[in-house]
Amino acid sequence: MNGKERLIVALDVDTIEEVEYLVNELKDEVGMFKVGLQLYTSLGNDIIKYIKERGGKVFLDLKLHDIPNTVSETVRVLTKAGVDMLNVHSQGGYEMMKLAKETSIKSALELNIKPPKLIAVTILTSLGDSEVAEIGYIKSAKHMVEHLGLLTQKAGLDGVVCSPLEAGLIKKVCNENFITVTPGVRPAGGEVGDQKRITTPLKAITGGSTYIVVGRPITKANNVKIAAKKIVAEMEGI
Ligand code: C5P
Numbered sequence: 001m002n003g004k005e006r007l008i009v010a011l012d013v014d015t016i017e018e019v020e021y022l023v024n025e026l027k028d029e030v031g032m033f034k035v036g037l038q039l040y041t042s043l044g045n046d047i048i049k050y051i052k053e054r055g056g057k058v059f060l061d062l063k064l065h066d067i068p069n070t071v072s073e074t075v076r077v078l079t080k081a082g083v084d085m086l087n088v089h090s091q092g093g094y095e096m097m098k099l100a101k102e103t104s105i106k107s108a109l110e111l112n113i114k115p116p117k118l119i120a121v122t123i124l125t126s127l128g129d130s131e132v133a134e135i136g137y138i139k140s141a142k143h144m145v146e147h148l149g150l151l152t153q154k155a156g157l158d159g160v161v162c163s164p165l166e167a168g169l170i171k172k173v174c175n176e177n178f179i180t181v182t183p184g185v186r187p188a189g190g191e192v193g194d195q196k197r198i199t200t201p202l203k204a205i206t207g208g209s210t211y212i213v214v215g216r217p218i219t220k221a222n223n224v225k226i227a228a229k230k231i232v233a234e235m236e237g238i
Helices: 016-026 035-041 047-051 068-080 094-111 129-135 141-154 167-173 199-204 222-235
Strands: 005-010 034-035 058-064 085-089 117-121 159-161 179-184 209-212
Touching: 005 222, 016 034, 016 035, 016 047, 016 222, 034 047, 035 047, 035 058, 047 058, 047 068, 058 068, 068 085, 068 094, 085 094, 094 117, 094 141, 117 141, 117 179, 129 141, 141 159, 141 167, 167 179, 199 209, 199 222, 209 222
Parallel strands: 005 034, 005 209, 034 058, 058 085, 085 117, 117 159, 159 179, 179 209
Antiparallel strands: none
């Protein structure tokens, strides 16, 4: 994969006008558009159709976390809507993840389309050791990431969302082709904002990230195209 294919831009906006501007400017510069809760709850499945019609790929970041049947039925609907990648929460358990994966493959087969990549969140990067202990887990955040990464792989999913600082660990314990999608990436010398444990595009890729997710450093830039191009160049070590 080249740098462009590895770059996912987070569309953390809620109007169609903002999406229109960002998708037009960025569709030839990035690999995928991430639609999260903010945009999805504003515009629903129409936004998936909108991006796909303009040639963009969609990573739907809803972090589904419910009983197996509910998640599976939702995955069926989203596969039909044409998402290219979507995620569940690994803490929903092995059975939930396994059924979700089986459903995505079955639904895609019925429609004769490519099944979406199904990945799982391990431990949210906003949670550190003290918050993980507060929830009641006995293991450290790092051990939980490893444990849940392996569980996700066992359930047959394609990869995980994790911190770029944990991607290397996942690559070490899981199969070579198990993918890691990592937010918390900031261009060298750029503004950090509210992200805490960050790394640069190049360090993320060399550290084991398959895809990086970047939001504000691109979407809030004066020239979004140039901002995206710079990140791709950084990833490629240019
Ligand atoms: O603007 P920024 O680059 O910080 O955006 C990062 C995106 O990745 C946001 O959509 C955020 O919700 C998401 N994300 C994250 N950390 C996680 C999971 C998702 O920053 N652990």
